Amino acid sequence: MNEKEMKKWQCRSDLALEAVEQMVGQVDQSQEEGVKYEEDDIRGLKVTCIDVAPEAVERVGKKAGRYMTLDTSAIMTHDHDQLTVAMEVFAEQFGKLLKHRGIKETDTCLVIGLGNDHVTPDALGPLVVDEVIVTRHLYELSPNDVDRNYREVSALAPGVMGMTGIETSDIIESLVKKIKPNFLVVVDALASRSISRVNKMIQMTDTGIAPGSGVGNKRKAVDEETLGIPVFAVGVPTVVDAVSITSDTIDLLLKHIGKSLKEENRSYKKLVPFSAARQTYTEDDLPSPELREQFLGQIGNLEEEEKRQLISEVLTPNGFNLIVTPKGIDSDMENLATLISNGINRVLHPNVQFS
Structure with missing residues (x-):
């Protein structure tokens, strides 16, 4: 079977780690030209960082850029202490990703929660947006009274095209043109090609996202090429296919x-x-x-x-x-949304404290 045939039927996945494994073999055993792989253990959690160079895009099947993943079983155990550790590690790694792209503490941010809040495994984005601390209205109404340790942040869950009749990327593009944020954070549910990674891995990337691509319903990309500003995507695989x-x-x-x-x-x-x-x-x-x-x-x-x-x-x-999707998806989504939203809040607003 040649590479073209393999790509034609390959199992659905939004994870760069799985794409690298599928196209160039086990990443922890070999280094493919144009793909840099690093793995670390931080407070008992496995953290990986994959840099895909432009010359490796066609082989790997992922856009050039940095992909970071946090692998944790805490989401499944519902242990509060483990979830807190996972949130802190996630915030630390997401902060590093922003710094990698030169994002400053004064840069303004728009957080977008992709997905359908009426479908539980696709509701991650809207659930996260519900818990993101927004401040743009305060800067607009009373800028002199705002604590500067709180970044200017706005947030929106635009829904899906089947509900709005509008391409989601068009809504985001119009919003970006109107409020002019310095960078975008997009949160979405993903698909995996391994049952062991469902609800257990958080992926962060600076390459943006193509909504629905993991389940064969690819929409117009939300990325820097489309919007003209850096786009960071955060996602968790919540579904897997029968294959x-x-x-x-x-x-x-x-x-x-x-x-x-x-x-x-x-x-x-x-x-x-x-x-x-x-x-x-x-x-x-x-x-x-x-x-x-x-x-x-x-x-x-x-x-x-x-x-x-x-x-x-x-x-x-x-x-x-x-x-x-797993049968415990309801409680898993609540934990995931809280973990990710708290992590994003900690990165965007240095003054935020959690008990």
């Missing part, structure tokens, strides 16, 4: 079998009883090629992209490649 779920399930099944065989020293001819306890799997848990074929036939030894292509060819034509 990814099926592929990941096959991988987990093989790893579970391999791990159980090693631990229990079972005969490879017997299937392994499944435990209800939560398990952690690694690539080392995969059984040998012979055992994979023993359990799953030729499918067990397919390369990752070949396996996904096969599943896509089965599900997509029949309309079964559904877009799925």
